[in-house]
Amino acid sequence: MRHIRNATRTTKMVIAAVAAIVVFASTYGFAASLGLLSSGLGAGSSVVAACGSGIQAAYTTAYAAGIPGYAVSQVNLSAIPAACQSKAYKIQLTGAGGAAVGAEMSGTLPASATANIATSGNPDASLVTGISVVIS
DSSP states (O other): OHHHHHHHHHHHHHHHHHHHHHHHHHHHHHHHEEEOOOSSOOTTTOEEETTOOOOEEEEEEEEETTTTEEEEEEEEEESOOGGGTTOEEEEEEEOGGGOEEEEEEEEEOOSSSOEEEEOSSOOBGGGOOEEEEEEO
Protein backbone atom coordinates (compact mmCIF):
# COMPACT_ATOMS: atom_id res chain seq x y z
CA MET A 1 0.00 0.00 0.00
CA ARG A 2 2.81 2.40 0.85
CA HIS A 3 4.46 1.79 -2.55
CA ILE A 4 1.25 2.79 -4.37
CA ARG A 5 0.90 5.98 -2.29
CA ASN A 6 4.50 7.00 -3.13
CA ALA A 7 3.93 6.28 -6.82
CA THR A 8 0.82 8.46 -6.79
CA ARG A 9 2.69 11.30 -5.07
CA THR A 10 5.55 11.02 -7.57
CA THR A 11 3.11 11.02 -10.48
CA LYS A 12 1.42 14.15 -9.13
CA MET A 13 4.80 15.89 -8.76
CA VAL A 14 5.79 14.99 -12.33
CA ILE A 15 2.47 16.25 -13.71
CA ALA A 16 2.81 19.51 -11.74
CA ALA A 17 6.37 20.03 -13.01
CA VAL A 18 5.34 19.41 -16.64
CA ALA A 19 2.41 21.81 -16.29
CA ALA A 20 4.70 24.51 -14.83
CA ILE A 21 7.18 24.10 -17.70
CA VAL A 22 4.42 24.34 -20.32
CA VAL A 23 2.97 27.51 -18.72
CA PHE A 24 6.39 29.17 -18.46
CA ALA A 25 7.37 28.28 -22.03
CA SER A 26 4.10 29.53 -23.50
CA THR A 27 4.25 32.79 -21.51
CA TYR A 28 7.82 33.43 -22.62
CA GLY A 29 6.94 32.75 -26.28
CA PHE A 30 3.88 35.00 -26.21
CA ALA A 31 5.85 37.94 -24.83
CA ALA A 32 8.05 38.16 -27.91
CA SER A 33 5.20 37.80 -30.40
CA LEU A 34 1.93 39.50 -29.60
CA GLY A 35 -1.01 39.35 -31.96
CA LEU A 36 -2.96 42.58 -32.18
CA LEU A 37 -6.38 41.49 -33.32
CA SER A 38 -8.80 43.90 -31.66
CA SER A 39 -10.03 47.18 -33.07
CA GLY A 40 -10.70 48.45 -29.53
CA LEU A 41 -8.28 49.74 -26.94
CA GLY A 42 -6.69 47.08 -24.75
CA ALA A 43 -3.63 48.17 -22.80
CA GLY A 44 -0.51 46.46 -24.03
CA SER A 45 -2.00 44.15 -26.60
CA SER A 46 -4.42 45.83 -29.01
CA VAL A 47 -4.42 48.15 -31.99
CA VAL A 48 -6.52 51.25 -32.22
CA ALA A 49 -6.75 51.80 -35.94
CA ALA A 50 -9.52 53.22 -38.08
CA CYS A 51 -7.97 51.43 -41.04
CA GLY A 52 -8.30 47.77 -40.00
CA SER A 53 -7.13 45.07 -37.64
CA GLY A 54 -5.12 41.85 -37.66
CA ILE A 55 -1.68 43.42 -37.41
CA GLN A 56 0.90 41.14 -35.78
CA ALA A 57 3.64 42.63 -33.58
CA ALA A 58 6.89 41.11 -32.36
CA TYR A 59 10.21 42.48 -31.23
CA THR A 60 13.87 41.72 -31.83
CA THR A 61 16.47 41.77 -29.07
CA ALA A 62 20.21 42.43 -29.02
CA TYR A 63 22.73 42.28 -26.20
CA ALA A 64 23.32 45.67 -24.54
CA ALA A 65 26.35 45.90 -22.25
CA GLY A 66 24.90 49.00 -20.55
CA ILE A 67 21.96 47.07 -19.02
CA PRO A 68 23.74 44.42 -18.90
CA GLY A 69 21.44 42.05 -20.69
CA TYR A 70 19.20 42.06 -23.71
CA ALA A 71 17.44 45.15 -24.99
CA VAL A 72 14.65 45.48 -27.53
CA SER A 73 16.33 46.72 -30.71
CA GLN A 74 13.28 46.93 -32.99
CA VAL A 75 9.55 46.31 -33.17
CA ASN A 76 8.42 44.26 -36.17
CA LEU A 77 4.91 44.73 -37.52
CA SER A 78 3.46 42.34 -40.09
CA ALA A 79 0.09 41.69 -41.76
CA ILE A 80 -0.48 45.45 -42.00
CA PRO A 81 -3.74 45.95 -43.94
CA ALA A 82 -3.48 48.01 -47.13
CA ALA A 83 -5.75 50.67 -45.60
CA CYS A 84 -3.21 51.18 -42.75
CA GLN A 85 -0.12 51.45 -44.93
CA SER A 86 1.48 54.91 -45.15
CA LYS A 87 -0.41 56.07 -42.03
CA ALA A 88 1.02 57.56 -38.84
CA TYR A 89 1.81 55.20 -35.96
CA LYS A 90 2.72 55.38 -32.28
CA ILE A 91 4.23 52.37 -30.51
CA GLN A 92 4.97 51.93 -26.83
CA LEU A 93 6.57 48.89 -25.20
CA THR A 94 4.85 48.15 -21.89
CA GLY A 95 5.72 46.26 -18.74
CA ALA A 96 4.06 45.26 -15.49
CA GLY A 97 0.84 47.13 -14.84
CA GLY A 98 0.97 48.72 -18.30
CA ALA A 99 3.94 50.92 -17.36
CA ALA A 100 5.95 52.33 -20.29
CA VAL A 101 9.26 50.61 -21.01
CA GLY A 102 11.57 52.84 -23.07
CA ALA A 103 10.61 55.78 -25.24
CA GLU A 104 7.53 55.96 -27.45
CA MET A 105 8.20 55.39 -31.15
CA SER A 106 6.33 57.36 -33.79
CA GLY A 107 6.48 57.87 -37.51
CA THR A 108 4.78 56.80 -40.72
CA LEU A 109 4.27 53.19 -41.77
CA PRO A 110 5.77 52.15 -45.11
CA ALA A 111 3.58 51.32 -48.10
CA SER A 112 4.02 47.59 -47.45
CA ALA A 113 2.57 44.85 -45.24
CA THR A 114 5.62 44.79 -42.95
CA ALA A 115 7.55 47.37 -40.95
CA ASN A 116 10.68 47.09 -38.80
CA ILE A 117 10.84 50.05 -36.42
CA ALA A 118 14.04 50.74 -34.49
CA THR A 119 13.79 51.59 -30.79
CA SER A 120 15.70 54.45 -29.20
CA GLY A 121 17.87 53.81 -26.17
CA ASN A 122 18.06 50.32 -24.76
CA PRO A 123 14.64 49.24 -23.45
CA ASP A 124 15.28 46.25 -21.16
CA ALA A 125 13.72 43.20 -22.86
CA SER A 126 13.22 41.41 -19.54
CA LEU A 127 10.71 44.11 -18.50
CA VAL A 128 8.57 44.00 -21.67
CA THR A 129 5.21 42.26 -21.36
CA GLY A 130 3.29 44.01 -24.14
CA ILE A 131 3.30 46.29 -27.16
CA SER A 132 0.78 49.08 -27.62
CA VAL A 133 0.21 50.23 -31.21
CA VAL A 134 -1.96 53.10 -32.42
CA ILE A 135 -2.39 53.80 -36.14
CA SER A 136 -4.19 56.92 -37.27
